[in-house]
Amino acid sequence: MTELGRRERKKLQTRQSIADAALELFLARGFDAVGVKEIADRADVSVTTLFKHFPSKEALLFDEDEETEAALVAAVRDRPAGQSIPQALKNHFLSVATNHADHPLFATFVQLVESTPSLRAYQRALWLRQGTSLAHAIAEEIGAPPDDVRCAGLARFALEARDVIFGRQDREKVAETLFGLLEHGWAADQQS
C-alpha cells in the first residue's frame, strides 16, 4: 500500500530536514528573526529547493494539516450515538488540546504562533479552509444540501470557538460556555 521508491523517500527526507531546521530555529530565536536563507543552509539545501517544498515561510511550520482536517471530520461523523454535533466538536477540541499539552514542545509552539501576527493569520487561513470540509461533513450528517447555510455557520462558529479555546488557560470551562451558546441554537429546530 505504501510503496515508496528511493526517490520519494529522499524527497520526503529533504522536506523533513527543512521543516526540522525551520522549527528549531524559529523556536530558538523567533519567526521574524530567522531568514529563509539560514534555514536552507542548516537543512543543507538551496533556497530555491526550500520553496519547491513549501509555498511560503509560514508554511514551514504547518505541515500535518490533512490529518488535522481528517480528524475533525471524523470527530463529527463517528461521534457516539445520541451525541449532538456541537458536543462532539467540543470534545474533539478539548481532547486535542490536552493531548498537545502533554507534548512539551507544543506549548512553545503555540506561544510562537500566538505571538507572531503573520503566523496567526496563516493559521486562521488554514482553519478557514477546513471550515468548508467541516461544513460539508455536518451537512451530510444531518442530510442537508452541502452548501446549507446553517451548517456552514455552525462550522465557522465552531472553528472560531477553537481559536478562543486554545488561547485560554481554563479550556474546559471556556469550551463549555462557547459550545453551550451554539448547542441551544442548534438544537432549537434541528434534531441530532
Place this chain on the structure above:
Amino acid sequence: MTELGRRERKKLQTRQSIADAALELFLARGFDAVGVKEIADRADVSVTTLFKHFPSKEALLFDEDEETEAALVAAVRDRPAGQSIPQALKNHFLSVATNHADHPLFATFVQLVESTPSLRAYQRALWLRQGTSLAHAIAEEIGAPPDDVRCAGLARFALEARDVIFGRQDREKVAETLFGLLEHGWAADQQS
C-alpha cells in the same frame, strides 16, 4: 471643536490623494497587478511618504475603520428597548450591507477584497480587533466583566456571521439563519 490648521489639512489631503489613487488603480487592474511605486507616482508623492501614511499596501484600501467600529458598538449600545443583542447586530449588519449595496463602487470593492487572499486576511485581522471592542460593549451592556467569555464568544461569532453574510447574495435569509443560531443560545440563560 474641529480646529484643523493648514498643516493638518494638507496632511489629510495628501493621505486622501494616496488612498484615492490606490483605490482607482486597484479597482481597475487588481491588487497584485499594481505596484506601490505606481500609486505613489499617481498621487504625486514619494514611496517613502506613502508608507508614512499607511502601514502597508493592504491598508491603502481600509481607511474608515474607527467609524465602522464606533457604529458597531453604537448598534449594540443604542438598540431599541426590548431588542436582544444578537437581533441588534443582525439588523446593523443588514442595514450596513444594503446601504453599501446602493453605492455602485461598493460591489466592485467587495469583489476585489473577496478575490484577493491577502486582502481577505487583512480584513479579517481588522475585524478581529473590532471583536474585542464589541465584546467589551456587550459585556458592559449586560453588566458582565469586560473579559467575560460568553460576551467574547458572541462578539466573535457575530463578526464571523458578518463575514458569511457579506459573501452571499440572499443576505436577509442568511442573516436570519445565522443569528437565529446565536439567538437561542444567548437567550437560554441570559436576559437582554
Place this chain on the structure above:
DNA sequence: TTAAAAAGTGCAATGACTACACTTTTGAAG
C-alpha cells in the same frame, strides 16, 4: 524673526519570493 517639529524626499538596503537556465539523480523501458 527664528528655531524646533513635522512633512516630505531620494537612496540604499533587507528579505521573501520567482523565473530561468542549468546539472545531477533516478525510474523504467528496451
Place this chain on the structure above:
DNA sequence: CTTCAAAAGTGTAGTCATTGCACTTTTTAA
C-alpha cells in the same frame, strides 16, 4: 546493462514591499 526523459536540486539575477537614513522644505509657535 544502457539509455533517456522526468524529477529534484542548484545558483543567479530579478521583482516587490517595506525600512532606515540623512537630507530639504514647510509650518507652527514663541
